[in-house]
Amino acid sequence: MPVYTLGDLKTMVYARVEGNTQLYTAAEVTAIINESLQLTNALAGFNEARTFVSGGTVANQLVYSIPANILFPTRVTFNNRELDKIGLTPMGESYRNWATDTTNTYGPVARWIPIGLTTFAIHPIDATGGNTLLVTGVSETTPLVSDGDVMELDDEFVSLIVDYCGHRVVLKEGGKVFSDSSILIQTFWREIKELKRWETWKAPRYFVQAQQPK
Amino acid sequence: MATTVASIYTKLCIDLLENGGLVLGTVTSDQFLKYLEEAILEFCQEAGLKKKIYTQKITSGTSQYSIPVDVLQVQCAFRGGKFIDPTSLEQLQNSEYEWVSKTGPTQQWFQDGLAADMIQLFPIPDASGAVFSGTYGDFLPANNGLTVVGPAAPTTLTLTLLSDIPTEIPDSFTPYLNYRVLYRIFSTDGECYDQQRAYYCDARWQEGVNLARSIMGEVLQERRRR
Numbered sequence: 001m002p003v004y005t006l007g008d009l010k011t012m013v014y015a016r017v018e019g020n021t022q023l024y025t026a027a028e029v030t031a032i033i034n035e036s037l038q039l040t041n042a043l044a045g046f047n048e049a050r051t052f053v054s055g056g057t058v059a060n061q062l063v064y065s066i067p068a069n070i071l072f073p074t075r076v077t078f079n080n081r082e083l084d085k086i087g088l089t090p091m092g093e094s095y096r097n098w099a100t101d102t103t104n105t106y107g108p109v110a111r112w113i114p115i116g117l118t119t120f121a122i123h124p125i126d127a128t129g130g131n132t133l134l135v136t137g138v139s140e141t142t143p144l145v146s147d148g149d150v151m152e153l154d155d156e157f158v159s160l161i162v163d164y165c166g167h168r169v170v171l172k173e174g175g176k177v178f179s180d181s182s183i184l185i186q187t188f189w190r191e192i193k194e195l196k197r198w199e200t201w202k203a204p205r206y207f208v209q210a211q212q213p214k
Numbered sequence: 215m216a217t218t219v220a221s222i223y224t225k226l227c228i229d230l231l232e233n234g235g236l237v238l239g240t241v242t243s244d245q246f247l248k249y250l251e252e253a254i255l256e257f258c259q260e261a262g263l264k265k266k267i268y269t270q271k272i273t274s275g276t277s278q279y280s281i282p283v284d285v286l287q288v289q290c291a292f293r294g295g296k297f298i299d300p301t302s303l304e305q306l307q308n309s310e311y312e313w314v315s316k317t318g319p320t321q322q323w324f325q326d327g328l329a330a331d332m333i334q335l336f337p338i339p340d341a342s343g344a345v346f347s348g349t350y351g352d353f354l355p356a357n358n359g360l361t362v363v364g365p366a367a368p369t370t371l372t373l374t375l376l377s378d379i380p381t382e383i384p385d386s387f388t389p390y391l392n393y394r395v396l397y398r399i400f401s402t403d404g405e406c407y408d409q410q411r412a413y414y415c416d417a418r419w420q421e422g423v424n425l426a427r428s429i430m431g432e433v434l435q436e437r438r439r440r
Binding site for chain 2 (some may be wrong): 003025028031035038039041042043062063071072087088089091092093096097098099100114116117118119121140141149168171174178179182185198199200201202203204205206207208
């Protein structure tokens with residue numbers, strides 16, 4: 001995967017704002033780049049991590065903690081077998097005894113139920129324990145501080161990030177400059193949507209008011 | 215690494231063209247902190263990224279139970295680990311004859327007409343569960359108690375410029391707090407009023423809330439039912 005430094009990203013962002021280092025200081029461009037990395041990662045999930053639940057399954061334990069380095073989990077495997085994801089409400093509605101079903105009574109572990117970002121449950125409960133639970137998910141990006149700090153990024157994300165920064169830095173200007181530029185957020189959302197990371201995610205409505213001719 | 219209030223403040227100052235800090239008087243630091251505290255609470259309520267599981271004992275003949283303040287609202291409830299359906303006062307009044315005095319195994323729960331930190335079960339429980347202290351983090355089905363799951367309240371809501379953002383808001387979502395604060399500033403009558411930027415900041419806030427709901431997977435479905 002290509003590697004980019006903070007310096008590379010700053011150069012690309014400045015190219016969008018005519019290299020104006022007086023109006024847009026290095027510190028604020030760095031802050032916007034880090035914001036862009038965080039949000040693009042949350043929306044598109046380019047920074048993946050896989051971590052085993054410490055100690056594996058415990059006999060008759062329903063709820064497990066998500067490893068701390070995972071921002072939000074996307075997949076869980078049980079002894080290398082992928083589990084189905086199901087929400088807590090549909091789980092409770094479809095499997096009335098879900099909290100007491102065990103592998104002794106209900107067959108092998110087949111589902112995982114996210115309960116917020118820090119915990120999840122498995123169904124049925126592992127009656128024997130000692131099996132592995134591997135959590136795959138998106139992890140937080142590390143903020144870039146010095147120009148030499150590096151980030152592994154696919155080219156498609158680089159253009160997303162640079163486009164985002166290009167329109168976001170002009171928020172402080174307001175007026176027509178910002179109004180014209182802000183419409184690029186729709187392009188950003190459309191490209192995020194095309195990545196289909198979150199099927200149910202809805203881009204908000206945002207329109208720019210047309211100026212009345214004088 | 216927790217995001218600091220100071221880092222959000224610095225970014226906000228830049229967006230308001232007051233790079234050295236809020237000194238012009240159009241927006242004060244106190245206003246900023248108030249708006250930020252409100253944004254944190256709103257995000258926890260609307261997004262519910264971190265949830266609390268709380269289980270308490272059930273007593274035969276008692277239909278109302280209190281919910282701890284660190285559970286912002288009840289999203290799901292369980293009796294002895296079994297899911298119980300949400301209902302409303304109106305539904306009960308229209309469909310259940312003498313529901314107020316009916317007893318039996320717990321089937322439904324509701325909160326309307328009650329204090330914000332209370333939940334009522336229907337029918338009135340006819341059997342007690344095991345005796346135990348309220349416990350966080352597990353459903354404890356063997357105790358046959360009442361479990362509620364809901365978004366966790368922020369650990370602190372009194373911020374200063376030296377505070378950290380409560381851990382209930384993951385670092386990756388903290389930029390959305392900035393947009394909520396900016397929305398409040400740009401949409402309030404005064405020197406900073408700017409309808410276009412207010413629209414933009416509100417759309418960015420919605421982007422964050424929608425993302426959090428998608429991540430949670432089931433929340434939209436719950437909203438449809440209500």
